[in-house]
Amino acid sequence: MTTGIKNTLMEILDGSPKHTASRYVEWIITFVVLVNCSAVILDSVPEIHAEFKDFFHELEFWSVMFFTVEYIARVWSLGAKYSRDNGGSWKGRFEYMFSPFGLVDFFATMPHYLHMFFPTLDLRILRVLRLLRILKLSKYNTALQDLFHAIHSERQAFGSAVFLLTIATIVSASLMHFAEGHHQPEFFGTIPHSIYWSIVTITSGYGNVEPLTKAGEAIALITGFLGVCMAAIMTGIVASAFSNQVARKKAAFEAQLREVFKDGNMSDEEKETLQRLQAHYRLSDEQVEAMMLRAKNKSSAQE
Amino acid sequence: MTRAMTTEASTPTSLQRIKRRTFEIMEGEVPDKYSQFVEIFIALLVVANVIGIILESVPEIHEAFMAEFHAFDMFSVAVFSIEFVLRVWSYSEKYIHNGGSAWDGRKEYVFSFYGIIDFVSTVPFYLQLIFPGADLRVLRMFRLMRIFKLSRYNSAFEDMVAAVKAEKDSFSSAVFLLFISCLLFSSLIYIIEGHEQPEVFPSIPAAMHWFVITIVSGWGNVDPVTFLGSLLVILTQILSIALAAILTGVVATAYTAQVERRQALYEMEVRNVLSDGVVTAEEQTQLKVMQAKLGMSDEQVEAIKHQMEEEKQIAEANKQAK
Numbered sequence: 001m002t003t004g005i006k007n008t009l010m011e012i013l014d015g016s017p018k019h020t021a022s023r024y025v026e027w028i029i030t031f032v033v034l035v036n037c038s039a040v041i042l043d044s045v046p047e048i049h050a051e052f053k054d055f056f057h058e059l060e061f062w063s064v065m066f067f068t069v070e071y072i073a074r075v076w077s078l079g080a081k082y083s084r085d086n087g088g089s090w091k092g093r094f095e096y097m098f099s100p101f102g103l104v105d106f107f108a109t110m111p112h113y114l115h116m117f118f119p120t121l122d123l124r125i126l127r128v129l130r131l132l133r134i135l136k137l138s139k140y141n142t143a144l145q146d147l148f149h150a151i152h153s154e155r156q157a158f159g160s161a162v163f164l165l166t167i168a169t170i171v172s173a174s175l176m177h178f179a180e181g182h183h184q185p186e187f188f189g190t191i192p193h194s195i196y197w198s199i200v201t202i203t204s205g206y207g208n209v210e211p212l213t214k215a216g217e218a219i220a221l222i223t224g225f226l227g228v229c230m231a232a233i234m235t236g237i238v239a240s241a242f243s244n245q246v247a248r249k250k251a252a253f254e255a256q257l258r259e260v261f262k263d264g265n266m267s268d269e270e271k272e273t274l275q276r277l278q279a280h281y282r283l284s285d286e287q288v289e290a291m292m293l294r295a296k297n298k299s300s301a302q303e
Numbered sequence: 304m305t306r307a308m309t310t311e312a313s314t315p316t317s318l319q320r321i322k323r324r325t326f327e328i329m330e331g332e333v334p335d336k337y338s339q340f341v342e343i344f345i346a347l348l349v350v351a352n353v354i355g356i357i358l359e360s361v362p363e364i365h366e367a368f369m370a371e372f373h374a375f376d377m378f379s380v381a382v383f384s385i386e387f388v389l390r391v392w393s394y395s396e397k398y399i400h401n402g403g404s405a406w407d408g409r410k411e412y413v414f415s416f417y418g419i420i421d422f423v424s425t426v427p428f429y430l431q432l433i434f435p436g437a438d439l440r441v442l443r444m445f446r447l448m449r450i451f452k453l454s455r456y457n458s459a460f461e462d463m464v465a466a467v468k469a470e471k472d473s474f475s476s477a478v479f480l481l482f483i484s485c486l487l488f489s490s491l492i493y494i495i496e497g498h499e500q501p502e503v504f505p506s507i508p509a510a511m512h513w514f515v516i517t518i519v520s521g522w523g524n525v526d527p528v529t530f531l532g533s534l535l536v537i538l539t540q541i542l543s544i545a546l547a548a549i550l551t552g553v554v555a556t557a558y559t560a561q562v563e564r565r566q567a568l569y570e571m572e573v574r575n576v577l578s579d580g581v582v583t584a585e586e587q588t589q590l591k592v593m594q595a596k597l598g599m600s601d602e603q604v605e606a607i608k609h610q611m612e613e614e615k616q617i618a619e620a621n622k623q624a625k
Contacts (some may be wrong), residue, residue: 037486044493044507131490134483147476147549196533203540204521231544238545238552242473243559290567293574 009077013070015139029070033133036063040130060112060130067109067133074105101139108133146245154241161233165202168230172223173198179215202227249281253288257295325393329386342456345386349452352379356446376428376446383425383449390421417455424448466557469564473553477546481518484542489514492527492535499528518543565597570607577611 012022036059042048043056074096081092096102111129138145151158173194180188187209188194200208201223211220256277260270278288328338352375358364359372390412397408412418427445454460467474489510497504503525504510517523517539527533572593576586594604 040490041486041507041511044490046506128491128494131487134486137479138483147473147480196537199537199540200522203544208522208526231547234544234548235551238548239555240552242552242556246556246560287564287567290570293571 003080006077006080009073010080013074013077030137032063032066033136035059037131037134040127064109064112067105071105071109074102101136104132104135108136150241150245151238153244154237157237157241161230161237164233165230168223168226169195169198169202172201172219172226175219176211176216176223179213179219180211183212183216184209198223202230249283250287250291253277253281253283254291254295257291261295322393323396325389326396329390329393330397345382346453346456348379348382349449351375353447353450356443359443379449380425380428383421387421387425390418417452420448420451424452462558462561466554466561469560470553470557473556477549477553480549481546484546485511485514485518488535488539488542492532492539495529495535496527496532499532500525514539518546565599566603566607569593569597569599569604573607573611577615 008019012019012025015022015026039056039059042052049056075093078092078096079089081095082088097106107129111126115126174191176198177188177191177194180194187197197209201220204227211217253274256274260266260274266274274288328341330338355372355375365372391409394408394412395405397403397411399405399408413422423445427442431442490507492513493504493507493510497510504513513523513525517536521540521543523536523539525536527536572590576582576590
């Protein structure tokens with residue numbers, strides 16, 4: 001009996017499409033998170049804070065209650081993820097508790113209780129942790145995970161771009177230190193100081209400090225130009241990462257299609273699998289139809 | 304000129320035919336010289352209108368040519384009104400051959416993007432005649448909407464919308480990323496630097512303003528005072544490059560995917576045509592129209608045809624081997 005409830009609760013909280021309730025749960029959590037973040041932002045405006053202090057306090061209390069219930073429900077229900085022979089109920093629970101989402105859920109909620117026991121704690125840290133609640137939303141954004149996946153698959157290219165950026169920053173910062181260190185010691189007196197200047201120049205193309213010497217001017221120009229190159233390199237890498245991901249998805253789908261057409265006909269079950277895959281890979285209907293025609297033609301040509 | 308076209312055939316029994324012809328000319332469905340003429344005329348008028356609105360906002364020019372501008376506006380409103388009425392009247396033909404009622408096509412047009420644009424960019428002029436007290440600046444803004452009439456003749460705008468729509472997940476995730484980082488970074492800078500620079504970061508909304516400027520331009524006009532603040536500023540600036548790169552990447556992918564989608568569409572059409580083994584003249588024009596609609600180059604079409612033929616040969620060779 002409890003296992004049944006546990007299982008259903010797990011599926012609902014996990015956002016499985018089997019239950020309509022899972023969508024409502026998603027909406028409610030999203031709503032509470034958004035209200036919370038707006039409250040933290042508004043609370044920082046002194047005038048609003050003076051007027052609605054009690055309301056914000058009340059809101060915070062009830063949100064913490066809500067998130068605590070959510071956290072406990074998740075931990076409890078995830079006990080049903082693995083059967084007894086497969087690691088027992090605590091395997092699924094620990095898996096969740098130490099996953100990025102679990103940690104976010106924990107740190108977005110629990111510090112409030114800490115504050116209850118230790119009232120002298122720095123309030124600013126508490127406020128930062130409250131804002132972590134916005135990260136709870138990323139659980140529901142699969143495209144975001146796609147994006148990180150695309151970037152992850154191109155991590156080598158990104159690594160080399162970051163390496164280039166580091167070298168460019170350090171070289172231009174040290175050159176600037178030698179060229180301008182005596183003239184503007186407050187900005188270029190140490191290399192870490194000029195590193196700040198060179199990152200600002202590379203990213204925005206506009207330095208916060210005007211160089212005074214001819215050599216400094218030349219270095220500033222080259223640094224600004226390097227910034228444009230860096231932006232181009234980064235853009236190129238991300239664009240190719242995206243199109244590679246699309247190509248990979250299409251290849252996977254096509255392989256599946258060929259598998260389906262191997263025996264010549266398409267059963268309902270196979271059709272369903274393909275539809276699920278299509279939704280998962282976010283392919284358009286036209287693309288799929290064209291691929292299907294191609295696969296059909298190929299299989300008929302082989303006969 | 305459009306009116307002259309419709310009065311050409313005068314017998315009332317051929318009203319249906321006139322309507323059909325007007326629809327074809329207005330919609331540009333069958334590319335002939337009349338519809339092209341209408342297209343160019345309206346496009347030129349729109350461009351002249353927009354230039355007029357821009358010039359009119361310069362006080363000296365406005366005073367010198369007040370009467371001319373007014374006459375020109377009257378003329379444009381007359382032409383656009385005739386265009387709108389003709390479109391509403393003739394679009395009843397759109398679905399009549401597919402079994403739809405006369406009002407299906409009209410309703411679709413009136414509530415479509417272009418229908419609303421045609422209406423909104425013309426009708427306020429009449430409103431002004433009825434209620435002379437209306438604010439002229441609002442009226443001018445509505446007049447500027449005429450520029451959207453041009454996008455009917457150019458698929459660039461539609462292409463963009465379609466590309467964005469197809470990649471809406473990636474776009475939304477990029478926006479989401481921006482949203483999350485905006486919240487986190489502006490709160491962090493408020494917490495770290497709020498005490499040191501209360502005039503720049505008095506509240507989180509003020510810090511959000513700083514964040515948006517930094518993301519857009521790469522430099523938020525504020526130098527951090529604390530070490531943690533410097534780190535945060537540097538991180539924000541790097542994030543600004545990354546976000547620009549992600550958005551560019553998404554757009555680039557969206558466009559590439561769209562080209563592929565079109566090729567797939569065209570390929571399907573060619574396969575359909577070739578499926579019975581013969582290509583009739585009608586099918587040939589159909590393919591031509593489709594090629595023009597999808598904006599595909601002759602080389603692309605040639606490549607697709609070549610691929611089809613190769614496939615056919617392989618299939619035949621296999622048959623003979625059997």
